[in-house]
Amino acid sequence: MNELLLSKYLHFGKKINILAVYPNNYNLGIANLGHQFFYRALNETNLINCERLYLNNIFSNNLCSIETKKKIQNFDVIAFSICYELDIFNIINLLKKYNWLDSVLQKKYSNNRPLIIAGGALTFINPEIINKYTDYAVIGDFENIIAKFCEFITDALENIKRAEILKKYNFLFNEDNAGKWNTSAEIDAYSNIIPLDKNCEFDNTFLIELARGCPNNCSFCNTGATRNPLRFFDRQKINEILNILRLRNIQKLGLIGSAVLLYPNIKNFLNDLLKQNFQFSFSSLTINHLDFEIIELLVKSQQNTLTLAPEVGNEKMQKLINKKINIPKFLEILKFAVSNGIKRIKLYFLYGFEENDNDDIFAIIELVKEINEIIKIKGKPTNLIISLNPIIPKPNTPYHQSNKTMLPKKILERKKKILRNRLINLGCRLEFMSINEALLQYRIANNLI
Numbered sequence: 001m002n003e004l005l006l007s008k009y010l011h012f013g014k015k016i017n018i019l020a021v022y023p024n025n026y027n028l029g030i031a032n033l034g035h036q037f038f039y040r041a042l043n044e045t046n047l048i049n050c051e052r053l054y055l056n057n058i059f060s061n062n063l064c065s066i067e068t069k070k071k072i073q074n075f076d077v078i079a080f081s082i083c084y085e086l087d088i089f090n091i092i093n094l095l096k097k098y099n100w101l102d103s104v105l106q107k108k109y110s111n112n113r114p115l116i117i118a119g120g121a122l123t124f125i126n127p128e129i130i131n132k133y134t135d136y137a138v139i140g141d142f143e144n145i146i147a148k149f150c151e152f153i154t155d156a157l158e159n160i161k162r163a164e165i166l167k168k169y170n171f172l173f174n175e176d177n178a179g180k181w182n183t184s185a186e187i188d189a190y191s192n193i194i195p196l197d198k199n200c201e202f203d204n205t206f207l208i209e210l211a212r213g214c215p216n217n218c219s220f221c222n223t224g225a226t227r228n229p230l231r232f233f234d235r236q237k238i239n240e241i242l243n244i245l246r247l248r249n250i251q252k253l254g255l256i257g258s259a260v261l262l263y264p265n266i267k268n269f270l271n272d273l274l275k276q277n278f279q280f281s282f283s284s285l286t287i288n289h290l291d292f293e294i295i296e297l298l299v300k301s302q303q304n305t306l307t308l309a310p311e312v313g314n315e316k317m318q319k320l321i322n323k324k325i326n327i328p329k330f331l332e333i334l335k336f337a338v339s340n341g342i343k344r345i346k347l348y349f350l351y352g353f354e355e356n357d358n359d360d361i362f363a364i365i366e367l368v369k370e371i372n373e374i375i376k377i378k379g380k381p382t383n384l385i386i387s388l389n390p391i392i393p394k395p396n397t398p399y400h401q402s403n404k405t406m407l408p409k410k411i412l413e414r415k416k417k418i419l420r421n422r423l424i425n426l427g428c429r430l431e432f433m434s435i436n437e438a439l440l441q442y443r444i445a446n447n448l449i
Contacts, residue, residue, distance in 0.1 A: 080118035140182030211257030261289035313363030
């Protein structure tokens with residue numbers, strides 16, 4: 001494992017030892033800023049030593065921390081950062097492996113095993129299932145509860161009664177605060193560890209969460225429903241970080257967030273980065289806030305890929321998901337992007353909204369055909385990738401609250417087959433989420449397992 005640590009910590013001599021476990025592989029975990037922030041924030045306290053583990057091979061007989069090779073069972077606390085529904089099975093398998101599952105399910109913690117806790121993005125979707133398979137579920141942001149979290153861990157390890165702890169700390173999930181997430185006004189999530197492996201998506205890239213929350217409130221999306229208000233990373237602190245990165249000869253920045261283009265004076269900010277010889281990329285961009293000038297800045301930064309999520313193909317479907325896109329403007333931007341050097345375009349679409357209505361899939365087909373023709377510019381070969389996923393109604397979204405359920409597998413397979421047959425000869429690359437996986441996500445998110 002090849003990585004650059006921007007801050008190094010002494011992992012001995014503190015009272016409490018916590019193992020931060022990302023319940024999936026290293027490449028995913030190291031790109032998760034919540035996991036990285038948790039690690040950094042606790043190591044900066046005087047009370048807690050925090051080390052890391054990634055479950056590349058959950059069935060290994062030698063699960064131990066990266067930092068000191070301490071065995072997992074010798075930690076005081078195991079803290080999972082969980083973002084994806086299917087990762088819950090990795091947590092369950094780990095608890096079974098060490099014979100901890102029954103006591104966790106019964107909420108009978110004792111000093112015979114580590115305290116099991118978890119937090120992460122899934123707490124905004126289904127904190128109940130996280131709570132089921134842990135001693136405690138930490139819900140919401142972490143920046144504003146670090147000191148209180150340390151108090152909570154101390155209390156829990158001293159075997160103070162669970163009911164008393166739940167009453168004392170409102171950032172822990174219980175039935176009385178379901179649907180209430182702790183929200184921090186400050187964002188402090190950025191890389192402390194940079195992977196130097198070309199197999200990682202963000203190889204040699206410093207990540208920073210530029211924006212948190214989203215004002216768009218798309219009906220299918222959990223972010224706008226649970227993580228508002230929209231907040232931004234402090235610009236003065238960014239400048240301080242940039243000074244450190246220059247000294248470490250780190251030039252690549254990954255700007256993360258659902259609404260990064262709404263960052264105050266974003267174009268001035270990006271121009272400043274270019275003047276300081278930084279390259280930047282975005283995990284994804286909102287179409288309505290994208291314009292020609294942003295495209296030009298991306299090209300200057302040597303970003304070759306443009307990732308966008310039109311989601312649907314016509315105005316009727318836009319109204320259904322509460323996402324208004326100016327399609328003619330969108331097409332103009334794609335053509336401009338290809339003309340100016342963008343070599344790879346990835347577009348995300350959703351299908352499977354209504355059982356007896358195929359307007360969702362035919363609208364996607366027509367729009368993709370139009371896009372495919374527009375980006376065929378002589379001398380400008382472009383790799384077009386179309387990602388097609390069934391709509392998954394998840395809790396705490398307007399779409400779910402309107403009593404929408406997921407379509408049966410047979411109907412989804414039929415819609416998928418039409419999409420594949422109509423698009424396969426266009427020359428673009430098609431990526432379909434497994435329908436079995438999507439259905440399993442739905443069942444986990446909605447407590448149907």
